[in-house]
Amino acid sequence: MGMAKSSIAKGKLGRNWVSTHIFSFLSPIPDRYNTALVCHRWRFLASHPRLWLRVDRSVKDLSQLGAYPNIEMAVSAARFAFLFRFPAGGSHRVSNIQIEKPLCLIGAGESPDDTTLICSHSSDSALEFRSKCKLANLTVRTELGCCLLHRSGELTFDGCILQRESNPLDHLSYAIISTAGAAEVVPSALKTCSNGVSVLRTRIEGGAKAVLTSGTLTLQRVRVIYTRTSLFFWFEVESGDKNTVQSASVELPIS
Numbered sequence: 401m402g403m404a405k406s407s408i409a410k411g412k413l414g415r416n417w418v419s420t421h422i423f424s425f426l427s428p429i430p431d432r433y434n435t436a437l438v439c440h441r442w443r444f445l446a447s448h449p450r451l452w453l454r455v456d457r458s459v460k461d462l463s464q465l466g467a468y469p470n471i472e473m474a475v476s477a478a479r480f481a482f483l484f485r486f487p488a489g490g491s492h493r494v495s496n497i498q499i500e501k502p503l504c505l506i507g508a509g510e511s512p513d514d515t516t517l518i519c520s521h522s523s524d525s526a527l528e529f530r531s532k533c534k535l536a537n538l539t540v541r542t543e544l545g546c547c548l549l550h551r552s553g554e555l556t557f558d559g560c561i562l563q564r565e566s567n568p569l570d571h572l573s574y575a576i577i578s579t580a581g582a583a584e585v586v587p588s589a590l591k592t593c594s595n596g597v598s599v600l601r602t603r604i605e606g607g608a609k610a611v612l613t614s615g616t617l618t619l620q621r622v623r624v625i626y627t628r629t630s631l632f633f634w635f636e637v638e639s640g641d642k643n644t645v646q647s648a649s650v651e652l653p654i655s
Contacts, residue, residue, distance in 0.1 A: 420448050452485050453478055456493060471497055471517070478503060482641075486538065488514040492541075495523040500530045509538035512603075516541055525577070529605035535560055543636050545549045546612075550578040550597050550637075558600045564607030573608035581616045596638035603630045613637055 419579040423445060426432040436446040443536040452466060459469045468474040471494055474484060478501060486492065488509030494517045507515035519526035519542040526540050540547040547562045548555075562575040580595035596617065604610045609617060610633065623634040 416448075420445050424450075447486060455484055455486050457490060457492065475499060476502070487513040491516040492517055493518055493520065495520050495525045496525060498528045498530065499533055502532045504534045504536070505538060505616050506535075507539075508538065512537050512539045512559060515539065519543065519545060519547070529553060529555050534558065535569065539563060546577045547575045548577075550576065550580055550595075552580050552595050554594050554598075556598045557602045559602065561605065562610075563605045565603045574612040575604050575607055576611040576612045576637075578611070579615050580616055584590055596636065598637075599633050599635050602633050602634055605630065611635070611637065619650070 407596045408598075416532055423432055424434060426435065432446060436443040451601070453474045454468060455469075455474050459470055468477065471484075471492055475497060478484075482502060484505045485514045486505070486507050489509065492515075495625055509515050516539040517526055519540070521543045523542070524545045526542055526545070526547050528549040528551060530551045532555070533553065534556040535548075536558040537560065541563040543548045543554060543565050547564065548557075564573065564575055576597065576599070595615075597611075599611075613619065617637045617639060621634070627633040
């Protein structure tokens with residue numbers, strides 16, 4: 401009976417391997433991420449360990465497929481385009497981690513409160529982005545440095561929580577800092593690299609300001625929903641009209 405079940409399981413995996421292999425060629429943002437929304441079977445396939453890297457502090461055996469005990473090891477091991485999944489109910493220490501390849505980091509819990517990335521007191525930022533990336537369903541908490549530092553690429557925050565110290569120093573009181581400029585042309589590929597930040601349905605808590613831009617990008621299309629306990633933000637940081645004067649610093653008060 402056990403051998404029969406094993407054969408059935410292997411046959412099922414064999415049939416699914418073709419679809420999983422096709423999914424591996426999709427861009428993680430947004431194509432591979434969106435495949436999980438089509439149906440239950442595609443969600444199962446899109447969650448296959450071959451397509452995801454799992455960050456779990458309980459991992460001791462590094463021979464497990466796609467499982468790493470911390471974010472640093474997972475980022476280092478990731479190929480050009482990968483998706484990260486963080487198990488619910490855990491917290492992870494992060495400090496000035498540079499992400500220079502397209503990645504999607506997603507919390508597996510029911511809400512962003514279930515998975516927290518905690519940045520130490522002495523760090524400039526929790527995560528530093530230099531490529532197209534997406535964060536979803538995660539909480540990022542810092543004491544002094546900014547939660548997220550955007551250097552270049554297209555960055556999206558969807559359904560996250562960015563938490564800052566209640567009364568930090570003014571020059572460190574931003575949840576998001578962007579130093580990116582306008583779109584850049586990459587000579588080797590003859591392509592235009594777009595830079596920008598999209599914030600969707602994200603709570604920003606603590607600190608004096610929400611976002612600072614020190615490059616040529618500007619804050620646009622701001623929308624805020626007030627609830628009894630939180631503020632939910634929607635806004636874009638992107639290139640403005642070429643005929644307008646670009647501001648060197650843009651601040652969004654959150655209190």
